[in-house]
Amino acid sequence: MRVYVNLEDLFNEVETFLATHPQQVFRIGTGELTDSLTLDHITQYSRQLVPFFAHQTNAILELKTKTTNIDNLLDLPHRGRTMVSWSLNPNRLIETEEKKAPALEERLAAARKCQEAGYLLGFHFDPLIYYDGWESDYHDVVEQIFDMVNPDGIGWISLGALRYPAHVDEIIRRRHPESCIVLGELIPGKDGKLRYFRPIREEMFRQMISWIHALAPQVTVYLCMESPEVWQKVYPDPPIASCPLSKILDRAVFPRAR
Structure with missing residues (x-):
């Protein structure tokens, strides 16, 4: 693992x-x-970053994590310009595919502690993994x-539905022979990545959006690395038809900065 220490150069740039x-x-993601x-x-x-x-x-900074390593954040003067986001999955997958997380x-x-400290939150279901019982688990x-x-x-x-470059399939099977994610029916997409069949992806997206908006209709939900055709199938009135996704995300966070 390589850790860069020239933060002063980064800040200057x-x-x-x-x-x-x-x-x-600018939304600066990490x-x-x-x-x-x-x-x-x-x-x-x-x-230093916050x-x-x-x-x-x-600019707004987004920190993405699966950890609970947030103690450094809680007393920092962030002025609403750092967003803390979590990658989420059901515990069934965390235990088998995200070991030690x-x-x-x-x-x-x-996340609640960060919200209490005034941070804006984000959540990422990426990858969404399709398996028997996924509906109940993800709904929970x-x-x-x-x-x-x-x-x-x-x-x-x-x-974002599970996807990865074709050559990664062999690496996963060799390094993690117990993993179930390679057992799904995946096909090469136009971008060369292995993906679930489009109807499966669309079904998962529609279900997730309906569950989220049933509880929080005001929350912005977007699809990762999907075509306009998929957006059209998932949303009756896709937001990207009238506004670029980048603008949708800008509007979701910048008005809240202080």
Whole structure:
């Protein structure tokens, strides 16, 4: 594992870039390739990142995690310009596919602490995994979210069905022979990634959106790496038909910054 320590260079580059685009707003995501907070008790990066973004007028930072490693965040002056997001799955999958990661209840308890500290929250169901009983398990997760946190403090919830480059299939089977995720019926998509059949993805998205909006109709829900055709099938009146997704997400978070 490689950890970069030249944060001063990073801050200088980001500050210069933001200053040269004062009329634009930027959502700066982390945690796509690794967990944003796993090593934070060692690196203490959040104690520099959060105050830095608190002073930027046209950017919001998103920290994505599966951990409960939030202690550094709770007393920081964030001014609503850092969003803390959790990747979620049912406990059945956490126990078998996310070994050593905190249980669902622990993640949601950490999210509630961050919300109480004034942070905007995000939740990511990515990957959604299809299996016998997925409906009941994922429905329970949605209900637990809104039992634990105030939906008015959620910036967005993303939905992304399981997908990965074809060559990764062999790596998963070799390194994790006990994993069930490769047992689903996956086919190559137009982007070369293995995916569930489109009707399966659409079914999962429709169900998830209906469960979320039944409890919190105001929460922004978006699809990850799906075509306009899938959006059209999932939403009767797809929001991206009248507004680019980037603008939808901007509107979900920037008005709440202080």
